[in-house]
Amino acid sequence: MKVMAATAIFFSTFSFASEPLSVNVQGNKVEVFIHLPGNISADLTLQFENAVGLTKESLGLTAELIDVSSLDIIDRLPNGLNITPAAAFPMMITIEPKPNTGFSFSGVATVDLHTHNLEYTAGTPFRFFKAPLNGEFKDITETLGSGSLRTRGSTGRFSQFIIVADLRAPLVVIQQKFNDLQTALNEFSPQINAAVYSELLQDVNDINQLISTQDYNLASNKLNEFNRRINDNRGINIPDVWRSSRDIRNIAGELMAFSKTLRFSLRLIK
Template sequence: MMYLKAVLVVASLFFTAVTYAQPIDLKIKKNKVIAKIELAGGVETDLELSFENSLGLTKDSIGITAELVDITDPALLSRLPSALTTTPAAFPMMITIEPPASMGLGFNGVTHIDIHTHNLEYTPNTPLRLYKASLGQDFRDITVTTGAGSWRARGHMGDFSQFIVVTDLRTSGTVINAKLNRLQTLLTSYSNQMDTVTATSLSDKYNELASAVSQQDYSQALVHATEFNDIVSSNRGENIPDVWRSSRDITNVAGELMAQVETLSFSLRLAL
């Protein structure tokens, strides 16, 4: 069991001068990372990362930092998908997970990220969501569950980068279509990294899923989403690459596809 005390330099909410954050307490055990993050102004969260299988996971290799953000900053707002998506004033925290390339961290498949904060309150049908982005790129919803205990959420991912909590007031149809479109983009981009039979099976299943969504038959769409995930899961490692490495020399195709269809399934369930 190992602990890390990291002093973070963070921007204050409304000023450019930097202040020193309270420490991050970091515990690493086998395939799990447990962190308590405390920033200025009482902005706090418990963070947990769970890996199916990891290699080289240490306090130095995971690369977790956090900062306060100005929720009115145009640069931040431009990274959100809509004017109906905003960062809650009670939790203006951005977490960055960028493992150093030279530290040899790797994992297989999907990684789970769990956020739990007392700064936010859970209510039924809460619009609070967990968002993720590559460094400096657009944020997107990766939520797969939300729950009580103040407020908690889980997301799935096939790689790392930046995370924020967002109040998402878009309609369920808008969210579902956005997630479906991203799934298509990923499938198109990664089809040349799979064998032909697997790529064709996933393309056919995606078309069935998209057809059900277009008819707003979300129950049937959920069935097809599960079947899509099953195809990826049964072919990962052999016919679909499923490894992420800190050297960033390969793409965790299976992890990305499974994470995307799982957050789509979350939104489909909410729309039933």
């Protein structure tokens, strides 16, 4: 019975505010099929390294149509003049796990989104953004795929997700993402082993220097080293678990997520 419970597949179709979602949970993977009014649709895949208590009920997943011109959305973007929600894909997906479900995961959660409502072309401004519930949206894009739009991001905690058209200059984006990484590392320093923190801080300083000298390829490689250092120390010297009770921070997951999206932007110009 325990084996059957561990490998069970949960599949259901249900509605939030009359908006249908189909959710398939198998092990550490969640597949979500969303179809909203106006033929606005998407496939969403969540992949966890190791999840506990993962069910469709514990995820707290909803999807809704948004007014892309609403100040409620625009004011949550880093720059409302150069970043606008994708008009042809006015969908916001919210994943807000319920506190008392016992759901937790370690490391990075990977989020893949695919929609036929948008088309990828070379140089597309479309980007994958996420925000804490009702908070500021930030770019988490790690990949973009050709054809109907496919994109990937990662996170160490849960969020709201939208697709935007981001017309900011590449170097502006890179500087913002670097600042986010640096700020997060400084914020988390009391919870990271002191020796490991010093090494990570040196990595970040090196990355900053390489960006300032336009050595984008070396900066990208240094980010790989930064991620490997986190991965080697996670769970021991760096906390790496998120819980629905929200009593601890998944520091390893959050730092790696910041690093991965910065690497994506560096690769666009290197």
